[in-house]
Amino acid sequence: DAKTTQPPSMDCAEGRAANLPCNHSTISGNEYVYWYRQIHSQGPQYIIHGLKNNETNEMASLIITEDRKSSTLILPHATLRDTAVYYCIVSTGANNLFFGTGTRLTVIP
């Protein structure tokens, strides 16, 4: 069963920040929050993950609330190539990744 809740779809204007929310109210203390994305007909691509601190890399930023019950993935300047399904996953490790149906992000020109 999914441990996360994500909106099924979102739109974002090109060049603007895309903020994708995720609720994970039953997260355990040893579970990480992972974000992946899947562009149509390709394998999922790892984006970022975190435990309790906010994280940033060349692709995105991950903001985790202090109680860890929710998080937000931020794509600072969305491009058309960021159109994809974004998956938020909570897991203790890669051997237990459960992919739900994610959020379909559409970047609009």
Next chain:
Amino acid sequence: SQTIHQWPATLVQPVGSPLSLECTVEGTSNPNLYWYRQAAGRGLQLLFYSVGIGQISSEVPQNLSASRPQDRQFILSSKKLLLSDSGFYLCAWSGRNTEAFFGQGTRLTVV
């Protein structure tokens, strides 16, 4: 750098025929290996994972089996395909406590 190869990219097979999908990883040793399936319009479902040669864990009962004959080789098989085996099959690898990296997938259509 590490790379993962999965083939073929697409496959059309008749019902009742056998299946063999192969996945290999380069640039790392002793990886965790995974097979996922994605039905049309749905999320990914973990089918098998392996932490070492000959060690296979199955997550769901099904018509498929997996084998790991070598450290960086993971094979998904079936003796007789069913229509319900159609889907997008993805191989992935990870380190012991790292994120997973996916191959480009095999789109299987059973007819």
